[in-house]
Amino acid sequence: MTVVSREAIDAALATVQDPEIRRPLTELKMIKNVDIADSGSVLVEVWLTVSGCPMRDEITGRVTEAVSKVAGVTDVSVVLDVMAEEQRAALREQLQGPTKENVFNAAGNTTKIVAVASGKGGVGKSSLTANLAVALAARGMSVGLVDADIYGHSIPRMLGVIEAPTVVDGMILPPECFGVRVISMLPFKPGGITQAVAFRGPMLHRALDQFLTDVYWGDLDVLLLDLPPGTGDVAISVGQLLPRAELVVVTTPQPAAAEVSIRAGMLAQQTHQRVIGVIENMAGFPCPHCGEPIDIFGVGGGSLVAESLTRELGTDVPVLGRVPFDTRLREGGDAGVPLVVSSPDSAAGQAIESIAATLAAKPRGLAGMSLGITPAGRK
Numbered sequence: 001m002t003v004v005s006r007e008a009i010d011a012a013l014a015t016v017q018d019p020e021i022r023r024p025l026t027e028l029k030m031i032k033n034v035d036i037a038d039s040g041s042v043l044v045e046v047w048l049t050v051s052g053c054p055m056r057d058e059i060t061g062r063v064t065e066a067v068s069k070v071a072g073v074t075d076v077s078v079v080l081d082v083m084a085e086e087q088r089a090a091l092r093e094q095l096q097g098p099t100k101e102n103v104f105n106a107a108g109n110t111t112k113i114v115a116v117a118s119g120k121g122g123v124g125k126s127s128l129t130a131n132l133a134v135a136l137a138a139r140g141m142s143v144g145l146v147d148a149d150i151y152g153h154s155i156p157r158m159l160g161v162i163e164a165p166t167v168v169d170g171m172i173l174p175p176e177c178f179g180v181r182v183i184s185m186l187p188f189k190p191g192g193i194t195q196a197v198a199f200r201g202p203m204l205h206r207a208l209d210q211f212l213t214d215v216y217w218g219d220l221d222v223l224l225l226d227l228p229p230g231t232g233d234v235a236i237s238v239g240q241l242l243p244r245a246e247l248v249v250v251t252t253p254q255p256a257a258a259e260v261s262i263r264a265g266m267l268a269q270q271t272h273q274r275v276i277g278v279i280e281n282m283a284g285f286p287c288p289h290c291g292e293p294i295d296i297f298g299v300g301g302g303s304l305v306a307e308s309l310t311r312e313l314g315t316d317v318p319v320l321g322r323v324p325f326d327t328r329l330r331e332g333g334d335a336g337v338p339l340v341v342s343s344p345d346s347a348a349g350q351a352i353e354s355i356a357a358t359l360a361a362k363p364r365g366l367a368g369m370s371l372g373i374t375p376a377g378r379k
Helices: 006-013 056-068 085-096 125-138 155-160 201-213 233-241 255-271 301-313 328-333 345-360
Strands: 031-036 041-048 077-082 112-118 143-147 166-168 171-173 181-184 222-226 245-252 274-281 319-323
Touching: 006 031, 006 041, 006 056, 031 077, 056 077, 085 155, 085 171, 112 125, 112 233, 112 255, 125 143, 125 155, 125 181, 125 222, 125 274, 125 328, 125 345, 143 155, 143 201, 155 181, 155 328, 201 233, 233 255, 245 255, 245 301, 255 274, 255 301, 274 301, 301 319, 319 345
Parallel strands: 041 077, 112 222, 112 245, 143 181, 143 222, 245 274, 274 319
Antiparallel strands: 031 041, 166 171
């Protein structure tokens, strides 16, 4: 009979990650106790971060699966307990440090930050942002998504986010759907989805700041922000809070919509940010009978925006892609299942995948960051 060692159990538990924090339970000091019987039966006691933790069953399953694979183990029992306030405070400090800060501005942070903007509503900006986030996550990237449209938040519905974030000593653990970590104003409204948000400018800035400082994002490859339409307070706050953020402008082929979208891109000139491209949405509707495209919203809007911004900003602003009109994009948003999941082979799905590939190809880097270099002879 194989003797089960504590070392073997500890090694197995070190492979189990907390589903929300995405770090090993052993590293987070969430293993309360391990008891190994001579018969090979193992009892594992686990600390949960909060009472009523939504991931309790997931944690139990992961621990059971990992320990069951250890040679000699005949049975696994998992007992859950809840951390005390002191433990939660220590955990928050372990993850965020003694003081909360915007980690995306910290020295050495290389997360690629992309803010998706539009000049007006109704161009499909949020739908495209949600689908791009999922497409990037499907490529194996670690992706976060901030629903920065504080008044008109819609990302939770589009991604099927139904769980409120867990809060540990003031640290917010964002829920994850389709591999994307999501934060939105919705779960913080006691009145639910129909409650209006009546914030003035300073409160909008503070809300966005909290999404960046109070949320534990972990190590992200990409952070996407779904901005509200136009050039208002939130767009300006993004420039202040995330000076490294790059902008993607969404428009439709319609010239009237394109002219408004140019203004959204021109804000980058005042916030000293870079516009990395334009996405033309609803670019033709494939005829259901013959397949030929029907230009319901006209043609050329994406090129008009890209050419105007290239000329005005003095830097190349390409058209990243043209996404054809597809009712399944809207249906997927309503159902909480993005098009790139439900119909990845559709023309619109392929166009979004192509745009995601272009964004993914842009490496994480230190552009816009201080390298901390001091000239020789100076202190």
